[in-house]
Amino acid sequence: MELRRLGNSGLKVSVLSMGAMTFGESHTFMKGLTSEDDEARRVFDRAIDLGMNLVDTANIYGDGTSEFLTGQWVKEKRDRVLVATKCRFPFGMGSGKPVGPYDQGLSRIHIMRACEESLRRLGTTHIDLYQVHMQDGSVPIDETLRALDDLVTQGKVRYIGCSNFTGYRLTESLWSAEKHRTQAFVSVQLQWSLIVRSAEREVLPACRRFGVGTMIWSPLARGFLSGKYKRSEAAPEGSRLAVWKDSMKSLDQQQNWAILETVDGLARKHETTSSAIALAWLLSKPETSTIVVGARTVAQLEDNAKALSVKLSAEDVAELDTVSKPDWGYPYDFIGMREPW
Numbered sequence: 001m002e003l004r005r006l007g008n009s010g011l012k013v014s015v016l017s018m019g020a021m022t023f024g025e026s027h028t029f030m031k032g033l034t035s036e037d038d039e040a041r042r043v044f045d046r047a048i049d050l051g052m053n054l055v056d057t058a059n060i061y062g063d064g065t066s067e068f069l070t071g072q073w074v075k076e077k078r079d080r081v082l083v084a085t086k087c088r089f090p091f092g093m094g095s096g097k098p099v100g101p102y103d104q105g106l107s108r109i110h111i112m113r114a115c116e117e118s119l120r121r122l123g124t125t126h127i128d129l130y131q132v133h134m135q136d137g138s139v140p141i142d143e144t145l146r147a148l149d150d151l152v153t154q155g156k157v158r159y160i161g162c163s164n165f166t167g168y169r170l171t172e173s174l175w176s177a178e179k180h181r182t183q184a185f186v187s188v189q190l191q192w193s194l195i196v197r198s199a200e201r202e203v204l205p206a207c208r209r210f211g212v213g214t215m216i217w218s219p220l221a222r223g224f225l226s227g228k229y230k231r232s233e234a235a236p237e238g239s240r241l242a243v244w245k246d247s248m249k250s251l252d253q254q255q256n257w258a259i260l261e262t263v264d265g266l267a268r269k270h271e272t273t274s275s276a277i278a279l280a281w282l283l284s285k286p287e288t289s290t291i292v293v294g295a296r297t298v299a300q301l302e303d304n305a306k307a308l309s310v311k312l313s314a315e316d317v318a319e320l321d322t323v324s325k326p327d328w329g330y331p332y333d334f335i336g337m338r339e340p341w
């Protein structure tokens, strides 16, 4: 599988990487939407066979079981597989459980504690890419970076990344790292798909400008672009969007169905799957370092991996760009009439 450099770092990541959010039974936001452990193991093994060299998990996925299973399975392949995990959110998110000030966030105290716990669950001496899961406006970015820098110095973490950052906060973090000579984020993990293109306003231009790598999450818009959802039909029973009714409601818009129909049409033209077309569109973008693929079953994984053999023409990409074009708003429209922003 093609490897791409993660930003300006020395990390080389496969263009498709394995998302582990469906590994391990969940009692919180992924309740009922994860794989049986045996199937998750097969998904993991198949992903590695396909050439993926990076697995992305988080402390809170499966309330810790995702990290635990990832750690077990990666053991014998540790020299070939990079492990990325995240901290920031509290355990039991959404369960109503009380959350103390150091049970979450990007303070030095929480980061140090969360990292030790992740290392223990993963059963490893080091994390290859340690990501902060979302910006934290209540903690100075200098404190967060200094804590992450210490983890690198201690040998517990190799590289640091962020996720769900605004453009201004990412830029501030790069200034801070330069000013205080700490480690800088090598990557941003962000939501990007034909359905959700808002990262193209600020975060992706910042990545281009400053050489920050990207890891794309929910590349199929939670499965919406997989081809199994149809305009006039109920969501298939047990699927994520049948369970997450609010997400389905917000996706139920004229433009999204038009995007899906264009994707389905190109899938027929290229004799491939809808998900392969949706992922191939992301692969055609130079800002994409790696797409974090979500697959609950081996069949889904194989469907999605077909993206690697799709060759979208410039006209195909333009058709997808046009049908999915959001209302960029000011100042992007104003600038965009004259030059790329």
Ligand SMILES: NC(=O)c1ccc[n+]([C@@H]2O[C@H](COP(=O)([O-])OP(=O)(O)OC[C@H]3O[C@@H](n4cnc5c(N)ncnc54)[C@H](OP(=O)(O)O)[C@@H]3O)[C@@H](O)[C@H]2O)c1
Residues within 6 Å of the ligand: 018, 019, 020, 021, 022, 033, 056, 057, 133, 163, 164, 189, 190, 216, 217, 218, 219, 220, 221, 222, 223, 224, 226, 228, 238, 239, 240, 241, 275, 292, 293, 294, 295, 296, 299, 300, 301, 303, 304
């Ligand atoms: N940093 C963050 O804040 C953040 C947030 C979310 C995710 N992530 C990362 O990104 C990864 C991927 O995110 P995601 O799971 O939301 O990605 P996604 O590709 O948008 O959705 C994946 C889901 O869509 C369905 N699906 C996928 N391929 C399919 C196929 N070929 N045919 C039919 N259905 C298919 C499956 O759900 P069902 O079978 O249940 O319908 C699958 O679990 C996660 O594992 C995680 O590592 C990060």
